[in-house]
Amino acid sequence: MNPKILIIGACGQIGSELTTKLRHIYGDNQVVASDISYNNLDIVNSGLFEILDAQDYASLKICIEKYEINTVYLMAAMLSATGEKYPMKAWDLNMNSLFHVLNLAKEGFIKKVFWPSSIAVFGPTTPKVNTPQYTVMEPSTVYGITKQVGERWCEYYFNKYNVDVRSIRYPGIISHKTLPGGGTTDYAVDIYHKALSDGHYECFLTEETELPMMFMDDAIKATVDIMQAPTESIKIRSAYNLAAISFTPREVAESIKKQLSDFTISYAPDFRQDIADSWPKSIDDNEARKHWNWSHEFDLDAITNEMLTNLEKKTLQNS
Template identity: 25%
Template sequence: MATLITGGAGFVGLEVARQLLAAGETEITVFSRNPSPARLGDLTDRVTAVAGDVGNYSHVLDVVKASKAEVIYHLGAMLSVPSDADPASAIQTNAMGTFYVLEAARLFDVRQVIFSSSIGTYGYDIEGGELTDTALQRPSLFYGATKAFGEHMGLVFKRKYGLDFRGIRYPSVIGPGVTTPGMVQYTSWMIEESAKGNPFTVWTTPETRVPIMYITEAATATVQLAQAPLENIKMVNYLVDGMKPTPNAGELAEAVRARIQNAQIDFVPDPSRPMLHGRSQTIDDSCAREEWGWQPTHDLARMIDDFLAALS
């Protein structure tokens, strides 16, 4: 089966490609701004790499046609901090880019599109702090707004054209090699910088609690969603969660200190991110669990251990 991964040289995209290859898939096209051997690493000779911009319609049409994809994992996007710094580019990349992928899928008879979304589609004012698949989406940032738009475009393409569209709303995804700034990227950098022997300042309060999952779990959930029987897919856009209970930033720091001798982690809340401080959110991912069998695999200790093993 031919598969196309937009953003395939990115954080989650690389792990999705790796898991698909491990499962025996051989026709994988990675589409990204810079799918260089330095980015692809051990995958360089195992995938077809195509450089391009998901916000450029011609690039998207060309790669969808050339790849002969039956399934597209649409993972390419600008993240939260860059999106808020440059809303016009975020709209072009995230909103129009998603439209281009969906329209190309329709034109070239692609069977399925898997869309990477985010808990950022909900904003920070959910009553009770628990996110559910049916909670009202009122995003606080441009990133979340573009992702919510992408989800709803996908629903229209599903209803109007019969495209097998499915969306997955990630929490904060933790793993080594995160380079793009985000609202909650401290969850990864706290571990990686401590492992390098560098002090790290967390820009929120110890009480701040955001849902997290490890990178391999995020990729596994994405592939599992794609492979679920169509008749099981009712909600279409799904929340997924990692470890439960969700640790707060202080508990994460303590777990890092327990595994990395002399880790220097302190907390200095950033006044430019007031909506984050003291935030306490949890996820109800019961639809993903019931409809396609999602089950997280990592607790906090295993996540940190796997993170450190990947770094070494």
């Protein structure tokens, strides 16, 4: 099947870089980007683009029929920290958009769906070290609840209606191309911005808060890999554990100091600390590595080098 792709939430942190990658692989005319506004002109101007509300079933169906879409990447979501401020909005956006896409697939309008889950499905009772694929999931955030429920619905639609839906549990994602998007792990993006602009960062987590993290290039690679994998290789239809590295704010600061020796960090934990404390420290992703040959490329120092180099370039271009 030659994919004709719709990306919903294409202007977001992951969506924007995924759009660029998929256009590179399949061609600009094969990938339709969509979002609720024109807030990322690079994405808007580099190929087909539609204004689309993921909660509007009729508009979504019209767009899919107009472009003869057969593959949907549903990247629109309200993330963890923002979701705690607006719980009902987070529930409505995260769940309604998923139901619309799954129902369109059930009705035969879509052949393949990617929907991202998250380590937020885990909670305080989950084993924190090398969290297994199958384990206790009692999420304590609205975002985590929507992701856990979403996983169950994905698996249900596969088992009941044979919908080819694929999912991975993203850890914290680090990127130099987009600004932090309201997630608890976003400190690991903001710290690089502040290291260059201020020489100091005040972290909203404690120095020893260890969380699973991943460079954006690896996250995009995983997303493409799972969607390109043969159907018979995808043996888990809820969501796959996905991992690269785990680190603490102190370790990021030490990595930054190797390049910026005057950099300093202080700590002022806020409500996001409770969220972080409910999440795993490290993830066991053996099933993803075994079933569809997942592997990551970037360690912490490689991430730091990519972040500082590219953010410095961007600053020079804008000055």
